[in-house]
Amino acid sequence: MVTKRFVVFILATVLWVSAPVFAHHGGAQYDLQHHTTLTGTVTGLLWSNPHCVLSFDAADDKGVVKHWSVELHNPLVLTRAGWTSTSVKPGDEIQVTFYPAKNGAGSGRLYGDEAKLSLHGKRLPLETGEDVGN
Amino acid sequence: MRNRMIGAAVAAVCLVFALSPRAIAQAPKAATGTGLDHDLSGVWGEFTGGARPPQGLARRSQPPVMTPEGQARFEENASQTKQGLPVTKSPAFQCLPSGPLQAYGPGTYAVEFIQTPQRILMLLEYAHQWREIWMDGRPMPKESDPLWMGYAVGHWDGNDLVVEMGDFNDLTWLDSGGHGHSAQLKLTERFHREGNALLETATVDDPKYYKQPWSTSRTLERHTDWEVGESFCVRDEETRFENVVVNPAANPPAAK
Numbered sequence: 001m002v003t004k005r006f007v008v009f010i011l012a013t014v015l016w017v018s019a020p021v022f023a024h025h026g027g028a029q030y031d032l033q034h035h036t037t038l039t040g041t042v043t044g045l046l047w048s049n050p051h052c053v054l055s056f057d058a059a060d061d062k063g064v065v066k067h068w069s070v071e072l073h074n075p076l077v078l079t080r081a082g083w084t085s086t087s088v089k090p091g092d093e094i095q096v097t098f099y100p101a102k103n104g105a106g107s108g109r110l111y112g113d114e115a116k117l118s119l120h121g122k123r124l125p126l127e128t129g130e131d132v133g134n
Numbered sequence: 135m136r137n138r139m140i141g142a143a144v145a146a147v148c149l150v151f152a153l154s155p156r157a158i159a160q161a162p163k164a165a166t167g168t169g170l171d172h173d174l175s176g177v178w179g180e181f182t183g184g185a186r187p188p189q190g191l192a193r194r195s196q197p198p199v200m201t202p203e204g205q206a207r208f209e210e211n212a213s214q215t216k217q218g219l220p221v222t223k224s225p226a227f228q229c230l231p232s233g234p235l236q237a238y239g240p241g242t243y244a245v246e247f248i249q250t251p252q253r254i255l256m257l258l259e260y261a262h263q264w265r266e267i268w269m270d271g272r273p274m275p276k277e278s279d280p281l282w283m284g285y286a287v288g289h290w291d292g293n294d295l296v297v298e299m300g301d302f303n304d305l306t307w308l309d310s311g312g313h314g315h316s317a318q319l320k321l322t323e324r325f326h327r328e329g330n331a332l333l334e335t336a337t338v339d340d341p342k343y344y345k346q347p348w349s350t351s352r353t354l355e356r357h358t359d360w361e362v363g364e365s366f367c368v369r370d371e372e373t374r375f376e377n378v379v380v381n382p383a384a385n386p387p388a389a390k
Contacts, residue, residue, distance in 0.1 A: 001346060006287075026214065026215050026219075026221035026224075026310070027221055028215045028217075028219065028220075028221075028222055029219060029383040029384060030216075030383070046374075046378070048371050048374070048375075049365060049366070049367070049368065049371050049372075049375075050367070050375055051375060051379070053375065053378055053379055055378075069222075069376075069378050069379050069382075070379070071379050073242055074242065074365065075365075076242075076243070076244075076259065076363040076365055077242045078365070080182075080360065082369065096378070099159040101382065101383035102383070103383060103384075105382035105383050106382065107338065107379045107380075107382045115324075127182070127242075128179075128180070128182045128183075129182025129183030129184070129185075130182075130183070131183060
């Protein structure tokens with residue numbers, strides 16, 4: 001019989017093992033098992049703690065345009081990766097691979113193993129020290 | 135007689151100089167031949183660019199075994215994660231002081247060690263915090279108000295820095311997963327350096343919440359080209375981030 005104590009133990013172990021992966025807001029609201037790749041147009045870059053936010057409009061495979069706001073790392077990490085607050089500007093064409101929100105909202109996470117961002121065909125690093133092979 | 139007095143005066147001056155803080159700071163350290171003895175100075179952070187810590191410095195952690203009270207506290211803290219929601223219950227989200235372990239931040243932030251003869255300061259980039267470790271042999275205070283960062287005294291064990299901490303309040307988390315602690319918490323941290331890699335191991339001793347001591351650790355790389363930057367936790371910035379990214383994703387998952 002699966003007792004409540006057993007469930008809590010499993011939850012505790014899973015969360016303890018995976019804790020370092022969480023941002024301070026957590027990541028449980030994103031589908032971290034399935035990434036999405038879109039081509040779109042930047043509408044803004046919020047250069048601020050706790051996370052920079054890249055906003056863009058992109059069409060899905062049916063041609064429906066959706067507005068997205070995805071979190072990047074904080075300004076210090078991006079600065080160490082070579083970014084400035086104007087590395088990406090409104091109107092820029094980008095290709096972005098990110099982890100979308102599970103609930104279908106236009107939110108997501110733009111860092112992690114599969115996350116990528118290309119501006120005019122050139123990869124931008126999303127982590128400090130990331131080799132993007134340009 | 136005169137020469138003896140001059141000699142005594144010279145000896146006294148030499149003794150005063152030898153015992154001055156400047157002289158103590160320049161005294162030779164215990165020699166191991168590596169040039170890194172008792173030296174954690176510099177800016178440390180995550181391993182970057184695909185670098186990995188040396189095999190011998192892999193993180194070694196033991197899972198916590200909680201008392202009923204500890205379990206109840208953990209379930210409360212972790213409830214949002216279990217529901218797939220953003221963790222707005224975390225002290226970090228509320229811009230509260232982090233406590234010594236959460237102060238390292240989510241892993242991408244830097245920490246700088248600044249060593250003086252009497253104490254070691256840790257400048258923690260995450261939320262612009264600092265920790266103070268007294269190295270002058272003082273004992274833990276007999277009485278203290280409950281503290282967010284605790285009171286810390288340290289000593290060298292060979293070339294490892296060992297830090298003992300107590301006098302905590304019960305308001306911080308030990309990790310981002312939501313493991314809490316009581317005011318009975320005794321925390322011991324060991325810093326072990328090998329070249330430009332640093333293994334930090336924290337042992338949690340809190341009988342009220344945990345049936346036995348357990349440990350958690352992290353490994354850091356020394357970055358000679360980093361400086362600790364300014365990164366305050368500002369409630370308005372947190373609120374803005376919530377409104378733009380966090381809250382839209384916080385609804386129950388859409389039915390397929």
